[in-house]
Amino acid sequence: MILALGLVGALQTGLIGGFAGYYLSESLYDEIGQRALMVAKTVATVPDVIEGVQDRDSDALMALSGRLAATNEALFIVIGDQNGMRLAHPDPARIGRSMAEDDDDKGLIALVEGRGYVAVAKGSLGLSMRGKAPIIVPGTGEIIGIVSVGYSLDQVLGTIQRYNLVLYTVVGLMLLASVFAAIIISARFKRAIFGLEPEQIATLFQERDATLQSVREGIIAINRDGIITTFNRTATETLGLSPDTALSGQHISEILPENNLLATLASGEPAFDQEVWLRGRQMIVNRLPVRQSGEITGVVASFRLRDELDQVSRKLTRIQQYADTLRSQTHEYSNKLHTIAGLIQIGAHDRALALIGSEASDHQALIHLLLEAVPDPVLAGCLLGKYNRAREMGLRLEIDPDSQMTDLPDTLPRDQLVSVLGNLIDNALEATRQEKGEGGRVSLSMTDLGRDLIFEVEDQGPGVPPEQSELIFQRGVSSKAGGDHGIGLYLVKRFVDRWGGSVTIESLQGGGSRFTLYLAKQASQTPEAP
Structure with a gap:
């Protein structure tokens, strides 16, 4: 230079x-x-x-x-x-x-x-x-x-020579001034590019481009004016855009009207692992402001479809459900086998046969009910696991025989559904054991008639005071002692709000509470700003 x-x-x-x-x-x-x-x-x-x-x-x-x-x-x-x-x-x-x-x-x-x-x-x-x-x-x-x-x-x-002497002196001074200015400009320019030479910058640019294209997450960067400056191929694919769409030079609001990158640009606060809706798709988004000399010059956002994480989460959920079910059944049947062995040893063969028949009858009735009323294997497996969990706790989980849940929409995330329903049942079991001890009962009824999916969970717990009916859904609020509580109902409320449903609490006569969960078959899927 x-x-x-x-x-x-x-x-x-x-x-x-x-x-x-x-x-x-x-x-x-x-x-x-x-x-x-x-x-x-x-x-x-x-x-x-x-x-x-x-x-x-x-x-x-x-x-x-x-x-x-x-x-x-x-x-x-x-x-x-x-x-x-x-x-x-x-x-x-x-x-x-x-x-x-x-x-x-x-x-x-x-x-x-x-x-x-x-x-x-x-x-x-x-x-x-x-x-x-x-x-x-x-x-x-x-x-x-x-x-x-x-x-x-x-x-x-x-x-002429006298004039030329003055002229060429001025020209020489101008030349020296040009060289001096070139040195100053080059030094400032080199500081601005971190002392890199043009060849190094070209190499870094190629490496950066290759890195961006190799990342499996969508990446979009904007400058201080909200103009898109950088994006990768995964971003266009994740957002459902045409591969030929040129994002560079466009305002972020034209591509993502529901974005919140401009808010991050204004506040300078980063955000990590937020669940949001972009262009009708649920995603996990991270946003990080770019700073230069203490001034915010842009924002970089990375995002990935929630479905990709859900696949892993769904597998882990099923494995956990299977493990819980097997653990509960192992513990329960171990006790049953010891009891049957004791009856045989004392010669009470008839009592042993009756106990075996009763056990088989109860499970067969439950399995038959689930096959008829809940054909979805994920939901059925969850209910079977909670049934065994209740028996392990010395409680009864009674499922209304008139329940029916055969019209589950394909768009409803199964892992989130069983997580929400599982939280409600677990809370009901804990509340019932706290109030009644062994022998308590939790009731579950389901129906898919009409435009909503309705789940009702009744417990025999101490109930929820009216003044806490709204606070109980806030993060960290719980009636249980200890600090590791107050998450389940918060997640329930968050999912319900996002899906466009609702959840209500009623106090029952004689004690206990009824949690009613309403989920629309056609979810509004109201987008959330990333």
Whole structure:
């Protein structure tokens, strides 16, 4: 950059200096020529000159031309008659000789055409710029002689050299100033790009682009004006845009009207792992402001479809449900087997057979109910696990035999549904055991008739005071002791609000509460700002 700016400065100052020098020389030559012509015309109108030419008084003309030459700083003033014969000359030896001998045009145009002109010629006094004018008698218009005024070109060249010295000094200073400015600009520019050379910047840009395209999350960056500056291919795919869509240069509101990047740009507060809706899709979004010298210059957002995380979460949920179910059944059946073994050992074979039949009958009835009323395997598995969990706790989970949940919409996330329903049942079991101990009962009824899915969970717990019916859904609020509570109902409320449903609490006569969950079959899926 220093070399480039220096060369540009040198070229500019060189061209300007050369043009100025040439223009100055031409101007001085023209000015000297016009000055010589003007002096010649002035001398030609002096009455003493006209009279001296008429009288051919060389002595008087010699003295007069010398004074006029000194007055006008001319090299010489030569006066001749109508034939071009010298009547006055700085060299007396040339008096009476023709002026044509040292005139390049040989025609003495001033005598022939009666007009003045400027010429460069080399005479007895050297190379000079000459102005020549005819001597005309006033009134008659008769041409009786000629005046030649000359200025030495050495004088002109000396003047030009003085001017050029000043000019080239200024040009040199301008060149030095250009180089100095190039050094300062280069230093500031290099600091701005962290001391990197252009080749390094190009390499980093290629690496950054390759990195962006290899990331499986969508990435979009905006500047301080909200204009998109960076994005990757995954961003267009995740947002459901055409692969040919050019996002760069567009305002973020044109691509994502429901975005909250501008709020992050204004507040400077980062956000991580937020569940939001973008273009009708549920996503996990991170937002991070970009700062330079303490000033926010933009925001970078990364996002991924919630479905991708849900796949992993769903698998883990199912594994946990299976583990809970197996653990509960293992514990329960271990106790049952010990009891049956004890009955056989004491000879109570009939009681042992009755216990085995009762156990098989209860499970068969539950399995038959779930197969008929809840064909969805995820929801059915959740209910079976909670049934076994209740028995392990010494409680009963009773499912209304008239329940029906066969019209679950495909868009309803199963993992979130079982998480919400599981939280309600777990809370009911805990509240019932707290109030009733073993032998308590929790009831569940379900229906998909109409436009909503309705789940009712009744417990025999201490109930929820009316003043806490809204507070209980806030994060961290719980009736249980300890700090690791107050999350379940918060997650329930959050999911219900996002899905466009509702959840209500009723106090039952005789104690206990009824939680009723309403979920629309056609969710509003109200978008949340990222």
